[in-house]
Amino acid sequence: MxxxxxxxxxxxxxxxxxxxxxxxxxxxxxxxxxxxxxxxxxxxxxxxxxxxxxxxxxxxxxxxxxxxxxxxxxxxxxxxxxxxxxxxxxxxxxIGYVPQNENVFAGLSVKENLEMGAYILDDVPEDRLQAVYDRFPILEERKTQKAGSLSGGQQQMLAMGRALMLExxxxxxxxxxxxxxxxxxxxxxxxxxxxxxxxxxxxxxxxxxxxxxxxxxxxxxxxxxxxxxxxxxxxxxxxxxxxxxxxxx
CATH class of the missing domain: 3.40.50.300 (P-loop containing nucleotide triphosphate hydrolases)
Structure with a gap:
């Protein structure tokens, strides 16, 4: 071609x-x-x-x-x-963007990371948070865990989930x-x-x-x-x- x-x-x-x-x-x-x-x-x-x-x-x-x-x-x-x-x-x-590196807040919990994805909104919509959990069930299981302690695959899911919080x-x-x-x-x-x-x-x-x-x-x-x-x-x-x-x- x-x-x-x-x-x-x-x-x-x-x-x-x-x-x-x-x-x-x-x-x-x-x-x-x-x-x-x-x-x-x-x-x-x-x-x-x-x-x-x-x-x-x-x-x-x-x-x-x-x-x-x-x-x-x-x-x-x-x-x-x-x-x-x-x-x-x-x-x-x-537009949501997930960079290759440093794409989670390592010191924050999984839930806090997801909430950061909706920072431009006055309140975090619970239905959007639940939609992310439904898409990535491991994130709900680990929602109180620090993001930096997740595996590489779990961190990638978290980064995508955070970007999806604004639909x-x-x-x-x-x-x-x-x-x-x-x-x-x-x-x-x-x-x-x-x-x-x-x-x-x-x-x-x-x-x-x-x-x-x-x-x-x-x-x-x-x-x-x-x-x-x-x-x-x-x-x-x-x-x-x-x-x-x-x-x-």
Missing amino acids: SQQASREASLPDGESGILAVRDLDAGYGDLQVLTDVDLDVRDGEYVTIVGPNGAGKSTVMKSVFGLTTYMGGTVTFGGEEIQERNPEQIIHEG PDLLMLDEPSAGLAPDLVDEMFDRIDRINDDGTSILMVEQNAKEALRRCDRGYVLVQGQNSYMDAGDALLADDEVRQEFLGG
Whole structure:
């Protein structure tokens, strides 16, 4: 698949997603990491970004969430441009973000972590807290336990649960399987599938590229801060060039 052909695999002309990134330039301070990045997520869609280390995958999500230096282009969510808003404003728009590292408050209890996820509300809705417990029963069992004493998989569930407390329209996940024992990786992906099945759009960066592309609706391959390939997840998995260059054959 050529780069030109891959660009034609994005959303059809005239069709926009809940999230639309166009010609995005961004980085950190004076260092530009992303150049002319395009990306779409439809309402209810599951989209994955893969690529080599240092490609700028996490920077895309941080840029959507207002955590990088904006240098050009647009980020539109729900029809509103948000590229120059701060994270708290973006949370109000309906985007949840789970970073790869330091994504729980280690000294707080599980319940207190979840309550922090609803900090922009006047009161913590008990029904939302219970919805998270229903989705991740282990968190209810451990609700009085300090978050820092949880296993890696449990901390990841807690981080996702906290982000879900505001019932976001889009949940962004940065390397959710990183550091998990192999027998827990499939379970984590299954949980993400169910969150998406319940109607939440997903944008995920993932090191386990083959499994991520197998499960997602569409995928983007990022190389050196630029779009390289865009297509349905199964189409990228079947593409010989993509497999050889980025998926290990």
